[in-house]
Amino acid sequence: MREAKSLMRLINVISLLLIAEPLIKVMVLKTQTGLEWGLIWSNIMENSQTFTRFFSFWLLSPLTGVFLLTYSTTANILYFGLTLFKIYSLISYEPFTWPYMSKHPHFSAYLYEGVNLILMGYLFYPFLQRFFLSRYLRNVWDARGRVECRIPAVVLFEGHGEFSEGVIQNISSGGVSLRLGESIQRSIRQGKIVFYTQDHQPMSFDFQIKSHREKDEKTFLGLEFSGLSPREKIYLRSMIKEQGYQEDALKLAS
Secondary structure (H helix, E strand, O other): OHHHHHHHHHHHHHHHHHHHHHHHHHHHHHHHHOOOHHHHHHHHHHOOOOHHHHHHHHHHHHHHHHHHOOOOHHHHHHHHHHHHHHHHHHHOOOOOOOOOOOOOOOHHHHHHHHHHHHHHHHHOHHHHHHHHHHHHOOOOOOOOOOEEEEEEEEEEEOOOOOEEEEEEEEEOOOEEEEEEOOOOOOOOOEEEEEEEOOOOOEEEEEEEEEEEEEEOOEEEEEEEEEOOOHHHHHHHHHHHHHHHHHHHHHHHHO
16 A cells, blocks of 8 residues: 555645645745845735735635545545646736746746646546546556456445455456355345455445346356545555556566
8 A cells, every 4th residue: 555655645745735835935925036024025915905816825725735634525626626727827827927926937836736737637537537538448448457356355235234255356446346155135236345455454345236147156246336535546546556566476477
């Protein structure tokens, strides 16, 4: 889960930078203009008299940073909108206008929005997988990154009342192919699956049954994960990549 932990750290750093962005802008103004602090402050207050400018300068980025720390879908959408707004502001910037008061925006603004754009693409990659890549490129490329595996799992089917043990045969960011040693009712359509990653981290997801097949007194199910939070998606994608690396290593060794 190294990738997930690294991404969590990156999100935390970007969130803190978003929270501190108004102060960073003040420091940029000081660096660019060389004015006294009193003049800089009066300039900021003069240009923040309207609610729109006040909200944009002092509150928009900090609020986005706070929401981003919640790892919620709403926070990701807000972060997406803010990033697009800031990129548009850089593209449409007019020389010597608020808030940079220079011919061009400060280079740190370009760097910062470049990092935001990369992070935004990563956070919204599952959305692109499900609604674009897996639909239009599925015959060319497995966009969901499905990998073969043999992971013991425990499932609780809604309405079944008992736990059942099975083996995950392959996994992707959208779901798993599960083999059970017992038959289940075809009327059961959903439940919860629990398993452990290679580094013994517990994973638990709600699912919908999308396919049901019986063979040799075994049941083969196609499960689609449902209600995944952004945090769960990050951990799941990290696990799949590590599983894929292990499978590639085993193939090379054999």
